[in-house]
Amino acid sequence: MKKKFVAMTLVTAMGLSLVACGGGGDTNTGGSAAGGDTSSGSSSGGSASGTGTAITIFNSKSEIQDQFVQMAEEYSAKTGVDVEVYYSSDTVAAHLATRYSANDPYTLSMVDAKDVYSLGAEHAIDLSDQEWVGNTNYAISVDGKVLGFPVCIEARGLMYNADAIEKITGATFNPDDYATLDAFKGLLDQLVAGGMEKPTGIMKEDWSMGAHFLAETYEEQPDVEAFVQSLYGGSADLANNAKWNAKMDFFDTMMQYNYAGDSPVAAEREVSEQKLAEGEIAFMFGGNWDWAMINAYDFSENMGMMPVPQNTDDGANTKLVGGGSKYFIIDSSENTSAEQQQAAKDFLNWLVMDAEGNAFLTEKCNLVPAYSNIDAAALDPLSTSVKKYADGGNLIGNYDYLPDDHYSVCGASFQKYLAGQVDRAGLAGEIESYWSSTTPVEH
Amino acid sequence: MKTNTMSYKCRQFFMFAGVTTVVFAAVVIAPFLYGLYLTFTSWDGVSKEKPFVGLANYVSTFGDAAYWQALGRTFLYSAIAVILVNVVAFILAFLVTSGVKGQNFFRAGFFIPNLIGGIVLGYIWKFVFNRAFVALGNALSIGFLSTSWLATTGGAMLCLIIVSVWQYAGYMMLIYVAGFMSVSGDVLEAAQIDGCTNMQTLVHISVPLMASSFVQCLFLTVTRCFMVYDVNLSLTKGEPFNSSVMAAMHVYNQAFTYKNYGTGQAEALILFIVCAVVGVLQVYVGKKAEVSA
Numbered sequence: 001m002k003k004k005f006v007a008m009t010l011v012t013a014m015g016l017s018l019v020a021c022g023g024g025g026d027t028n029t030g031g032s033a034a035g036g037d038t039s040s041g042s043s044s045g046g047s048a049s050g051t052g053t054a055i056t057i058f059n060s061k062s063e064i065q066d067q068f069v070q071m072a073e074e075y076s077a078k079t080g081v082d083v084e085v086y087y088s089s090d091t092v093a094a095h096l097a098t099r100y101s102a103n104d105p106y107t108l109s110m111v112d113a114k115d116v117y118s119l120g121a122e123h124a125i126d127l128s129d130q131e132w133v134g135n136t137n138y139a140i141s142v143d144g145k146v147l148g149f150p151v152c153i154e155a156r157g158l159m160y161n162a163d164a165i166e167k168i169t170g171a172t173f174n175p176d177d178y179a180t181l182d183a184f185k186g187l188l189d190q191l192v193a194g195g196m197e198k199p200t201g202i203m204k205e206d207w208s209m210g211a212h213f214l215a216e217t218y219e220e221q222p223d224v225e226a227f228v229q230s231l232y233g234g235s236a237d238l239a240n241n242a243k244w245n246a247k248m249d250f251f252d253t254m255m256q257y258n259y260a261g262d263s264p265v266a267a268e269r270e271v272s273e274q275k276l277a278e279g280e281i282a283f284m285f286g287g288n289w290d291w292a293m294i295n296a297y298d299f300s301e302n303m304g305m306m307p308v309p310q311n312t313d314d315g316a317n318t319k320l321v322g323g324g325s326k327y328f329i330i331d332s333s334e335n336t337s338a339e340q341q342q343a344a345k346d347f348l349n350w351l352v353m354d355a356e357g358n359a360f361l362t363e364k365c366n367l368v369p370a371y372s373n374i375d376a377a378a379l380d381p382l383s384t385s386v387k388k389y390a391d392g393g394n395l396i397g398n399y400d401y402l403p404d405d406h407y408s409v410c411g412a413s414f415q416k417y418l419a420g421q422v423d424r425a426g427l428a429g430e431i432e433s434y435w436s437s438t439t440p441v442e443h
Numbered sequence: 444m445k446t447n448t449m450s451y452k453c454r455q456f457f458m459f460a461g462v463t464t465v466v467f468a469a470v471v472i473a474p475f476l477y478g479l480y481l482t483f484t485s486w487d488g489v490s491k492e493k494p495f496v497g498l499a500n501y502v503s504t505f506g507d508a509a510y511w512q513a514l515g516r517t518f519l520y521s522a523i524a525v526i527l528v529n530v531v532a533f534i535l536a537f538l539v540t541s542g543v544k545g546q547n548f549f550r551a552g553f554f555i556p557n558l559i560g561g562i563v564l565g566y567i568w569k570f571v572f573n574r575a576f577v578a579l580g581n582a583l584s585i586g587f588l589s590t591s592w593l594a595t596t597g598g599a600m601l602c603l604i605i606v607s608v609w610q611y612a613g614y615m616m617l618i619y620v621a622g623f624m625s626v627s628g629d630v631l632e633a634a635q636i637d638g639c640t641n642m643q644t645l646v647h648i649s650v651p652l653m654a655s656s657f658v659q660c661l662f663l664t665v666t667r668c669f670m671v672y673d674v675n676l677s678l679t680k681g682e683p684f685n686s687s688v689m690a691a692m693h694v695y696n697q698a699f700t701y702k703n704y705g706t707g708q709a710e711a712l713i714l715f716i717v718c719a720v721v722g723v724l725q726v727y728v729g730k731k732a733e734v735s736a
Contacts, residue, residue, distance in 0.1 A: 093699070094700075100491075118489070122491055262590055263594045265683045266573055404700060
């Protein structure tokens with residue numbers, strides 16, 4: 001009898017711990033378990049309600065998946081086109097590869113700019129004749145054909161928490177006053193003196209430092225293409241490049257005031273974002289997509305993005321870096337029928353030309369519209385900043401032809417710099433040797 | 444009924460092993476051969492054409508310093524982890540078969556970590572290393588705990604090994620427990636009567652009789668350590684500065700993130716060969732050591 005009881009208790013305990021682990025798994029990894037597709041449909045619509053055309057949409061922005069699913073239901077109910085939305089946290093190209101090899105591509109795929117260049121010619125249909133093309137500066141063309149439909153504008157810059165700053169300085173924070181690094185340092189010292197011991201944070205992720213921060217060093221060159229070619233050719237001299245040094249001076253300043261200065265490589269993004277949202281730190285380099293994390297915390301409304309402060313007179317310290325982000329392509333293979341392609345085109349048109357579509361993009365998904373006819377008044381604070389700079393023509397464009405392993409290899413070098421394992425000259429050397437040993441990306 | 448004809452043998456075979464053979468061929472053999480074919484192409488993973496490039500992928504594999512570093516790192520990690528996992532598992536098995544009070548409870552307890560998936564486990568331990576240990580270190584002013592181990596190159600490897608030991612020790616313990624139980628009581632009793640101490644019984648009677656447990660455990664741990672990916676991904680993600688990227692993670696990155704599908708596939712093939720050779724060699728040597736009572 002006693003044995004039985006013990007056995008039952010053990011089973012219960014193990015069962016409970018499994019349940020607990022399962023729960024933890026869900027919240028921790030979300031869709032990121034291997035292969036993690038989550039499909040969610042609007043299956044109810046279907047042939048009963050109309051034309052019987054069914055299209056599939058691949059969404060690669062996790063933060064708007066719920067909105068997409070809801071929109072798909074409403075769109076299906078209204079138009080009779082059955083829309084199914086899928087999401088995967090895999091690398092976009094890797095995920096699409098599995099669908100292509102299964103001969104089951106999505107009708108509409110949301111991809112990154114570089115994927116449009118690498119996949120477009122083979123897999124996407126020509127959208128040049130679409131009405132929305134005239135309303136945007138961000139569409140991607142390959143060989144003279146418009147293939148990529150820009151979903152939104154995203155930009156990189158310095159995120160700030162104005163409430164935290166104003167609480168110490170007592171004056172309204174105007175980011176334009178801190179365009180130069182000298183002025184910015186003055187402000188940081190003022191914050192330190194006022195009691196905020198460590199006013200900055202640094203994301204140590206390789207994509208943040210490699211693909212976002214380091215890339216700005218190329219993107220802000222007077223002739224980006226020529227500069228990148230000189231990197232490939234080995235003739236670029238980073239150590240004596242004015243832009244490189246201006247950027248690195250800024251990075252050094254961020255490192256100097258970094259809240260995680262003791263162990264910067266251990267800083268977790270969640271913690272840094274929380275500190276910024278709640279005003280424990282005032283500045284961090286990032287982009288408007290960071291709002292998806294910041295809004296999980298007790299954030300202050302009075303936040304925004306400003307250009308990276310630099311001692312330079314090339315005007316880069318008055319601009320954010322960014323442009324179109326995430327592009328829809330429509331599958332061109334024989335697996336997608338002409339009706340499906342037309343339904344997909346109609347959907348894209350609905351997004352841009354219909355008030356409901358506009359509201360979906362800007363209000364539900366909180367995206368900065370890439371189209372001149374769409375107004376967006378109620379964006380989140382970071383996106384509001386991005387829209388302000390975009391509307392004023394103050395965006396420096398993305399460079400879309402970085403090699404695929406650039407962010408990982410150069411991001412790792414940058415992490416070494418952050419950890420104090422190489423100096424600036426060493427970092428420049430590692431980046432130069434990466435480029436000169438890499439096969440140029442054709443475009 | 445004739446039982447030695449070819450058709451009878453075939454029927455017998457397909458009746459018992461047919462389904463398994465078909466499934467095995469479909470999900471293991473076929474993809475393997477297809478993968479082999481892909482190593483001779485410069486496919487990027489998505490395009491329709493798979494241009495034939497001969498041995499170019501193998502050439503670039505041999506020129507890929509990061510891959511060989513990752514492989515060397517995997518060897519080091521596997522060597523340490525395999526030894527620690529088995530030592531810990533053996534000691535645990537010894538303790539929970541020695542008749543301590545509540546040994547069934549301990550068996551279940553030590554086994555539970557193995558029921559948690561590697562991804563979740565990685566996140567749990569990341570929290571422990573990054574926050575719990577650091578908070579503890581700061582509160583008690585213990586120097587080596589006050590910064591996260593995951594931020595240093597050696598520390599990240601150490602963390603990976605600790606987590607692997609924690610994950611696999613319980614599982615291997617079960618196999619060793621089965622080994623201990625399989626040693627029959629009369630042999631042990633005979634040893635006692637002949638005047639063996641407990642230690643001598645363990646070393647000279649139990650261990651040789653449970654050699655097959657060692658072979659199984661070593662094989663399982665060696666292959667699992669060589670193929671480690673999930674814990675690697677969620678615990679360190681290769682950081683800091685790609686110094687904890689194991690072979691499997693490098694292969695994944697090469698194929699899917701850097702879009703060199705052919706090269707990644709060639710590297711995976713080499714990883715497979717290394718694993719197979721180590722595994723088979725180890726089983727072969729281990730089998731020779733087995734004795735029967």
